Amino acid sequence: MSDPVLRRLPKAALGALIARLGQTHTVRGPRVRDGAIVFGEVEAAEDLPRGWTDAQGPGRYRLEREGEAVFEGYVVGPDSPKRAHFPAREVLYTAERRADGKVGFAPVEATPGRTAWLGVRACDLAAERVRGAVFEAGGEPRPAARGREDLRVAVSCTKPGELCFCASTGTGPRAGEGADLVLTEREDDFLIEAPSEAGKAVLADLPVEPAEEGAEAWLDAAMEAAEGAMGRAVEMDGLPEKLLGRLDHPRWDEVAERCLACGNCTSVCPTCFCSTTESPVAISATGIGTVEGGAVEVGAGEAAQVRLWDSCFTEEHAYMHGGTLRPTVKARYRQWLTHKVGSWVAQFGTSGCVGCGRCIAWCPVGIDLTEEIAALREGEGELALPVLREAPLEDEDLVPSVAEVVGVRRESADVVTLRVKSERLAGFGPGQFTQLSLPGVGEAPISISGEEAGAIEHTIRGVGAVTKALCALEEGDELGVRGPYGRGWPMEALEGAPVVVVAGGIGLAPLRDALRKMVGSPASYPEVHLVYGARTPDDVLYAQEMLGWLGGPHFRLHVTVDRAAPSWRGHIGVVTRLLDEESVPEGARAILCGPEIMMRFTVEALGKLGVPDERIWVTMERHMECATGTCGRCQLGPYFVCRDGPVFRFDQVRALFGQEGF
Amino acid sequence: MGAGSEGSASGAGAKVRLGVFKLASCDGCQLQLLSCEDELLALTEHVEIVSFAEATSRPDDGGPLDLTLVEGSVSTEAQREHLQEVRARSRFLVTIGACATAGGIQALRNGRDVGELLRVVYAQPAYVDTLAESTPVADHVPVDFSLRGCPIDKGQLLELIGALLAGRKPAIRDESVCMECKRSGQVCVMVAKGEACLGPVTHAGCGALCPTFGRGCYGCFGPKEGAQVAALGARFEAEGMDAETRRRRFKLFTGWAPAFREESER
Amino acid sequence: MSVTHDELREATLFASLGQEDLDGLARIATAEERGAGDVLFAEGDPPGDVYVVVGGRVTLCMAIDGGEGETCFLTLRRGELLGWTALLRRERVATARVVQPARLLRFGASDLLELCEEDHDVGYAIMRAAFEELADRLQHTRVQLLDMYGTKG
């Protein structure tokens, strides 16, 4: 609750404030560096940029001498406290893989920074709340831990900048929520208030006096004037529905002509949270990654898992084995804007934009999102978005547990089933997945394909570095596991009706456990059809096991391959050719897993046979890193495939299914 | 990601056989390899240097190579033949540096009259056999991976070797220099000082070296994927740069890489 | 063996035709039962008859690598058209082999073409249906060419 009592802090007492903060905290505040105002250590009032102003415009930022103010002359620069709480590069854990095949993981703790942020603005405080919502939802404890003991000495903006529009986003200019102390600069003094207990404790030690009568009214008027003086304005209302409903708007093509896909906008944005990971091995002892100025030491031969800022403007952001889903600049810009001010709302109940204008100033070609939004508002089309927030995940520190390989079965030339002993995975559901990892190689999301004698099975096709390394593991080797993650198959919704299971290639793996359950309980699942397509007869997975399932009178198997030798007596041709009145009985529900192109044709064929979207479930695949909704990589419009999927009821994803770049 | 960037070069337990070859270039990149002393020492456990003129006097045994680093561009017929021999015995061939990858500074002579250039540069042109153009390695043989830069970055070189040893993909991101610049907390020299900077269209890897010293990026790592070079050129002109200066900006170092070349000829 | 209207209607090719038209078709059609392993025609054969599969399964295979091995790329089932290139008077591009005992309707290519010529309404209906069936097959072939199970899962 904010303290209604306003006090005056003489300008000369700024040094006393800094000294008082410095008793318990490292004070970081605005400093002039390399032609801009960024956060840096502040030891005395003289360190602050008194008499500087920032002339900002699209793609332009210049510091100029003007006036005598300490804070009022400028607004936000390229830097923000995000960098301290969510470092651009940090080591999540160190890891080791010994010659005997054993592995080990050691978490790197996030330590509180004990920073007093002097001069943060209302938009910065709002951004911290937005980031907090993102990381809290995913159970990622590090950013909050780093900021837990920080103090925020905010400044309310009386002179908003040319690029500010916090009045439109409802996040400023008046600082309050989240602040420990709030300053408002006046000609001869500051008005100061302490919304928090910690702030009150500081205030008690400062040479303040009660503000004059009418100060409250003055402040209200100043803030109202500031709201009217914003350099930019945006109509935020209804943006999620409008932007996602206008994916074919010509404006996207126009902005793509200018955009460099450089990622400056996302890097300076105080709320963007996308990240990637690397798994370096130290050839000799090195400091592999820096966390808040210090390097994490890693011994020779040891590995680390390093997380670094990514951007939806990079090619790798939407990379999946074989290529990127977002090759064009248009698709990347569209992802950025539709997420930032659109699907973010569905994901976290708030817009991702706090109106600070950084992305406009620091875009090298001066692309202005307020102009883009205005142009996109002129158009047709709306898409209703779901509201997605559910309970946040438990503490998910992203550090794998050690698991042992207790069995290896080769399924085909490039597919292996690993039997893995891990307590962490107990209680998984059919269709859920895990993150399997090897120190120094990397992590990959892999579905759980079943459980046998207390061991969890994963069926893996070796396509790239991680999956090939996993396929090369032998009994007795160890690996890292995280999970189980995601929403699996709707086993209850499938009860009582005929179920058609359509699988393509390795897509049978995520369905296997569901199939086993259905085959094993004819009472709940009276009629089950498995329609399965593989490349060749040699690529058919679980052939022996499937023959066993045929013993159940309620189970029917329909297999087809793309090509075969003449000795093959079964079907040849795409999987959709097997869908007919017989394999898709009336009232059927369908669950699908396979390449997107296969699922697209399958949904179409099922529709013709009278199965509506609401009775079809598909499993989606997107680039994954965290599997907890905090790396931003697996987004599919409003959804995180890792958390809201990978299984979706088809009507939920129909609008974006097959859309370029989603 | 470079083509064929996956897969391990390490055989079961055996040492990785390494070869380093030089075509037309300045040695800067090979020296970078030599400057990794500590790491090289650690590497000798895993790596056998089969051919490396600058580092070992032992004769090349001519056998197959697991990892081959090629530096320099192809300027002469002899170089082209040498390169083809090297490729034939290499499992994983990596070009190192701007010269090998994009033609480098040698490529600046492309488009001029070679004969005239030679008369100026060499006293007896008759002895100098030269291909009409100085061209990147990939124009002649398949390349598995490219290390960019002039010279290359030591960290990236070690990352490449480490990744091959571990059997993983090298974490060499095909992203803009801006991503590195922003991660390291630099203030953008283009926005804050009006310096022309090629960072937004240039492949990362140098750690945003030039911007760290207050200068615009010269593009020595070559174009990043899908470099929007024309859009940046348009911005330079809108900010008052004349066409001649713009052309020169895009012509330095990796001017021969197609994305930059187009913009330097426009 | 005599051919019933019901059997004719099984064929997508004739699904839209009326009683009278089916009578005409029944006159030029013969029904056949063929056992597993029977070869209906072989790659390179001159154009012959056109078939419709009424039951069972027939596979289409092509020789690759100069005839050493055969690769089968499609199986045809109930209702599907087989050997349609005969209508274009082209030689056989694939070998058709019965893999599950099959019942087939067999038409002389010229009989069928003549019937289409005589009554353009019927001809149009048949050609349109053939066109659709072949378009589906072309689309399926494209999907297979993407090697969809090959790159990702």
Ligand SMILES: Cc1cc2nc3c(=O)[nH]c(=O)nc-3n(C[C@H](O)[C@H](O)[C@H](O)COP(=O)(O)OP(=O)(O)OC[C@H]3O[C@@H](n4cnc5c(N)ncnc54)[C@H](O)[C@@H]3O)c2cc1C
């Ligand atoms: C929910 C889910 C379940 C999956 N289940 C299985 C399974 O049961 N069996 C199986 O063989 N494969 C499965 N995959 C695909 C598997 O994750 C990828 O093949 C694997 O990530 C490729 O990694 P790589 O390092 O071998 O390949 P690279 O091409 O070297 O990939 C590098 C990195 O990119 C990411 N990546 C690449 N491809 C994919 C992808 N298709 N999906 C997500 N991230 C990707 C990963 O982070 C990977 O480490 C699943 C994917 C998802 C999203």
Ligand code: SF4
């Ligand atoms: S999108 Fe732009 S204006 Fe909005 S918060 Fe991010 S940087 Fe600021």
Ligand code: SF4
């Ligand atoms: S996807 Fe969203 S959070 Fe991630 S970089 Fe893009 S706009 Fe930012």
Ligand code: SF4
């Ligand atoms: S956006 Fe608002 S709070 Fe942020 S600097 Fe501008 S005026 Fe201040």
Ligand code: SF4
């Ligand atoms: S909008 Fe601007 S900053 Fe963002 S990627 Fe495009 S050019 Fe770069």
Ligand code: FES
């Ligand atoms: S958000 Fe990281 S994998 Fe889904």
